[in-house]
Amino acid sequence: MKTEQIQQAYEVAKARYADLGIDTEAALAALQKVSLSLHCWQADDVTGFENQGGDLTGGIQATGNYPGKARNIEELRADILKAKSFIPGRHRLNLHEIYGEFGGEFVDRDKVEPRHFQGWIDWAKKNDMKLDFNSTSFSHPKSGSLSLSNPDPEIRNFWIEHTKRCRAIAEEMGKAQGDPCIMNVWVHDGSKDLTVNRMKYRELLCDSLDKIFEKKYDNMKDCIESKVFGIGLESYTVGSNDFYIGYGTSRGKIVTLDTGHFHPTEVVADKLSSLLLFTPEIMLHVSRPVRWDSDHVTIMNDETLELCKEIVRCDALDRVHIGLDYFDASINRIGAYVIGSRATQKCMMQALLEPLAKLREYEANGQGFERLALLEESKSLPWNAVWDMFCLRNNVPVGEDFIAEIQKYEREVTSKRA
Numbered sequence: 351m352k353t354e355q356i357q358q359a360y361e362v363a364k365a366r367y368a369d370l371g372i373d374t375e376a377a378l379a380a381l382q383k384v385s386l387s388l389h390c391w392q393a394d395d396v397t398g399f400e401n402q403g404g405d406l407t408g409g410i411q412a413t414g415n416y417p418g419k420a421r422n423i424e425e426l427r428a429d430i431l432k433a434k435s436f437i438p439g440r441h442r443l444n445l446h447e448i449y450g451e452f453g454g455e456f457v458d459r460d461k462v463e464p465r466h467f468q469g470w471i472d473w474a475k476k477n478d479m480k481l482d483f484n485s486t487s488f489s490h491p492k493s494g495s496l497s498l499s500n501p502d503p504e505i506r507n508f509w510i511e512h513t514k515r516c517r518a519i520a521e522e523m524g525k526a527q528g529d530p531c532i533m534n535v536w537v538h539d540g541s542k543d544l545t546v547n548r549m550k551y552r553e554l555l556c557d558s559l560d561k562i563f564e565k566k567y568d569n570m571k572d573c574i575e576s577k578v579f580g581i582g583l584e585s586y587t588v589g590s591n592d593f594y595i596g597y598g599t600s601r602g603k604i605v606t607l608d609t610g611h612f613h614p615t616e617v618v619a620d621k622l623s624s625l626l627l628f629t630p631e632i633m634l635h636v637s638r639p640v641r642w643d644s645d646h647v648t649i650m651n652d653e654t655l656e657l658c659k660e661i662v663r664c665d666a667l668d669r670v671h672i673g674l675d676y677f678d679a680s681i682n683r684i685g686a687y688v689i690g691s692r693a694t695q696k697c698m699m700q701a702l703l704e705p706l707a708k709l710r711e712y713e714a715n716g717q718g719f720e721r722l723a724l725l726e727e728s729k730s731l732p733w734n735a736v737w738d739m740f741c742l743r744n745n746v747p748v749g750e751d752f753i754a755e756i757q758k759y760e761r762e763v764t765s766k767r768a
């Protein structure tokens with residue numbers, strides 16, 4: 351699209367929104383401050399660089415075998431930078447522990463140190479990205495079906511030590527970047543079949559977490575993530591939603607809401623206002639479950655739109671961290687990053703342009719018809735012209751222009767990977 355056309359369309363949209371009392375410049379400025387935390391694991395199907403050749407375990411699956419996945423740190427970094435070049439704004443990178451730089455040496459998870467991430471810290475600084483972090487309890491001989499809640503103290507302590515070390519790494523990342531590193535703990539612990547000792551595993555998980563969080567840090571923040579079930583662990587999940595809501599609210603920890611981790615008819619957006627009343631902040635893992643936590647690429651659907659609208663309606667842009675979490679191995683992986691990131695930003699753009707004051711006035715007056723009518727009409731307001739302007743001002747391709755660029759990278763780079 352030509353720059354002139356984008357500018358003209360923006361001026362028309364600006365006037366249309368002004369009629370409704372909405373300042374498009376303010377919305378653009380607000381979106382500029384929203385950083386997504388890009389998950390490093392879309393580029394290589396959650397393989398990491400520690401356990402070359404090992405299976406992905408822990409109840410998660412990357413399905414598909416589209417050619418060109420990143421095979422090493424250099425390729426992963428190149429792919430992330432390529433994806434980043436098509437996503438407007440400044441964004442963070444979310445690393446898992448298995449993506450450390452172990453230099454060919456076998457470093458078990460209970461031995462990992464900040465030095466294994468110094469390369470990432472330097473790389474992130476050079477590329478103007480901040481880092482977030484995750485402990486990794488899956489894809490390891492000691493993962494089994496129970497990690498932090500394992501009754502065997504040797505296995506449990508191994509994972510406690512791993513998670514403590516991950517917090518120390520996150521602290522170093524936060525210190526180096528002058529901004530807290532958000533560290534997420536998700537463990538797959540659960541059971542395939544009927545469980546008669548639910549309480550015991552939950553007591554153990556609670557005790558392990560208390561030990562892990564004993565040490566206070568200033569440059570990292572802890573998040574805990576629940577799940578409804580994992581593949582092969584269908585009957586019982588130790589870290590259920592109820593468990594982590596209880597744990598997070600009683601310990602002042604951030605609860606991570608992964609949009610793929612709830613029953614299909616649950617509305618994750620509705621959870622924000624409740625949680626924000628009782629926990630300091632929220633971490634989101636924005637995904638697209640199809641039938642199960644299948645981790646399809648995020649799109650601009652009702653769920654993501656409502657999520658973004660709720661963040662804005664709760665005036666919580668500074669209390670909600672937005673991470674992405676999907677791993678689709680069936681399509682171009684760089685394209686998957688770009689589609690999911692831009693879809694989330696487009697949803698946020700619409701949320702920031704919502705005629706909220708008027709909608710609230712109608713609601714307060716009991717004008718249900720008027721509220722519903724305006725909600726419906728706002729769906730077809732020219733938000734896309736404002737979004738195009740956001741892309742233009744951020745020097746990234748407008749509209750579908752990124753498709754050809756990603757095809758070129760595939761031709762020249764990823765298709766050459768064996």
Ligand SMILES: C[C@H](O)[C@H](O)[C@@H](O)C(=O)CO
Pocket residue numbers: 391396410484536575577608635643675
């Ligand atoms: C790889 C991530 O840690 C993982 O996706 C986790 O966040 C999750 O959502 C598991 O289903």
Ligand SMILES: [Mn+2]
Pocket residue numbers: 536575608635675
């Ligand atoms: Mn997740």
